[in-house]
Amino acid sequence: MIMSNTAENKNEKKIRLKVYRENRGQDSGSHYDTFEVPYKKWTTVLDALLYVKSYMDPSVAIRYSCRMASCGSCGMKINGIPKLACYTKISELETSTIECEPLPNFPIIRDLVTDFSRFFDHHKSMHPYIEAKESSVDDTRKGTFSFYQSPEDVDKYLQFSYCIKCGLCYSACPTVGTDVNFPGPQALAQQYRYFADTRDESAKRLDIVDDRHGIWRCHFAGSCSKVCPKGVDPALGIQLLKSYMLGISKNDKVPAKKIEVESIDNRYNSSAKTE
Amino acid sequence: MTEIERSSRNNLEGIGGWLNPSRYGWERISYWFQRLTGVFLLIYFIGHVYETSTIVNGQNAWESFLELTQTGWGHLFLIMVIGASTFHSANGIRLIFTHVGIGLGTPGRPDYPYSPASLNYRQKSGIWIALILAAAAMFYGFNVLFGV
Ligand code: HEM
Ligand code: SF4
Ligand code: FES
Numbered sequence: 001m002i003m004s005n006t007a008e009n010k011n012e013k014k015i016r017l018k019v020y021r022e023n024r025g026q027d028s029g030s031h032y033d034t035f036e037v038p039y040k041k042w043t044t045v046l047d048a049l050l051y052v053k054s055y056m057d058p059s060v061a062i063r064y065s066c067r068m069a070s071c072g073s074c075g076m077k078i079n080g081i082p083k084l085a086c087y088t089k090i091s092e093l094e095t096s097t098i099e100c101e102p103l104p105n106f107p108i109i110r111d112l113v114t115d116f117s118r119f120f121d122h123h124k125s126m127h128p129y130i131e132a133k134e135s136s137v138d139d140t141r142k143g144t145f146s147f148y149q150s151p152e153d154v155d156k157y158l159q160f161s162y163c164i165k166c167g168l169c170y171s172a173c174p175t176v177g178t179d180v181n182f183p184g185p186q187a188l189a190q191q192y193r194y195f196a197d198t199r200d201e202s203a204k205r206l207d208i209v210d211d212r213h214g215i216w217r218c219h220f221a222g223s224c225s226k227v228c229p230k231g232v233d234p235a236l237g238i239q240l241l242k243s244y245m246l247g248i249s250k251n252d253k254v255p256a257k258k259i260e261v262e263s264i265d266n267r268y269n270s271s272a273k274t275e
Numbered sequence: 276m277t278e279i280e281r282s283s284r285n286n287l288e289g290i291g292g293w294l295n296p297s298r299y300g301w302e303r304i305s306y307w308f309q310r311l312t313g314v315f316l317l318i319y320f321i322g323h324v325y326e327t328s329t330i331v332n333g334q335n336a337w338e339s340f341l342e343l344t345q346t347g348w349g350h351l352f353l354i355m356v357i358g359a360s361t362f363h364s365a366n367g368i369r370l371i372f373t374h375v376g377i378g379l380g381t382p383g384r385p386d387y388p389y390s391p392a393s394l395n396y397r398q399k400s401g402i403w404i405a406l407i408l409a410a411a412a413m414f415y416g417f418n419v420l421f422g423v
Pocket of ligand 3: 063064065066067068069070071072073074075084085086087
């Protein structure tokens, strides 16, 4: 079925949007709907899908929020490759039809919306938080100390902390495609992110990924790093982690120094007084 | 498990995902070809052990099996073995280094447009060199086997 909005200006450029449709709740099978959507140089695939929802078929299911490659919600397969819909311009795709499908390796909920439960479970299994022996969350809340890290210390993990959990890498990974128990590039790169952080003192990080379905199933196909929209380069983090596990790199991490600082309350009160 | 999870297929790419190397650049081609040549070499290796073991049945059995490789198709098969083993070894040595984090660069502060350190030109060149060496070895093998 091809739908187009005839009220539009005839001179406008139009793109054919071929959208995967399926409602798992109703179990009625899948098909594609095609929409002709006007676009400008700056129109993104997400803009085009929102146009479809506004003027042609409000029942198309998509997930999005920020529209600026920050929230990681709008991942989908665009012309066969996992991309963020809000970060992909129609003009740069240079095709007359754009095919939008749900992200592979994620169970489909409806149309372009997929279920991230397993992906997030893998992320959580990595202990994606700083584990420091002598400081609890309460200490941090009081704000009476801070960790000292040099710019070099920060550089070791910063790029991995840019991950927005969009799942594009998980979708592109050939190992994930045949093994749901493999944590996937996102989770493994996060393990490296905390492993490399001088504030973290966990001794268990390497053991967590040293599993039959763990890090050794990475064959460095590099597809994760190829599709990542934030420059995280998960493949790099994974190989560096392997290097520590094999003893090629020595873990000579010097724990970050704790520095006493004035408590947040005091700082607030003193600045309030000077005004 | 949620209701949604229970009721939906996993939507996994499966074997079809790694059989199609065309979408993600040279590193994915390397992954695909390393595996393909690996499996091919394994099949060759089993055949090779079987072939050499025919000697226990005497010289005639050995020679009649060897005849198989003296045909046109036999030559082509051997040329493929030459190519596959050259690529697999050369690229395999590259992979040994990458798997221990050597030659991939260091983490930094990524800037738009991001270019991942691990997909650098040293690595791509390694893949190309392995392919070129394989082609050269096959060319040489072709000349030896089919040359006049
Ligand atoms: C100099 C000789 C060789 C070297 C340096 C080498 C190296 C490697 C390396 C590093 C891998 C892992 C690639 C990855 O992680 O994805 C690999 C995979 C493999 N190799 Fe070899 N190899 C050699 C010879 C052979 C031979 C003779 C066979 C067959 C009998 C073979 C069969 C395989 C198979 C089946 C794989 C699996 C492919 C995969 O993991 O995707 N290799 N090889
Ligand atoms: S590593 Fe990159 S592609 Fe993977 S989830 Fe994080 S931001 Fe997305
Ligand atoms: S809508 Fe937030 S990443 Fe695309």
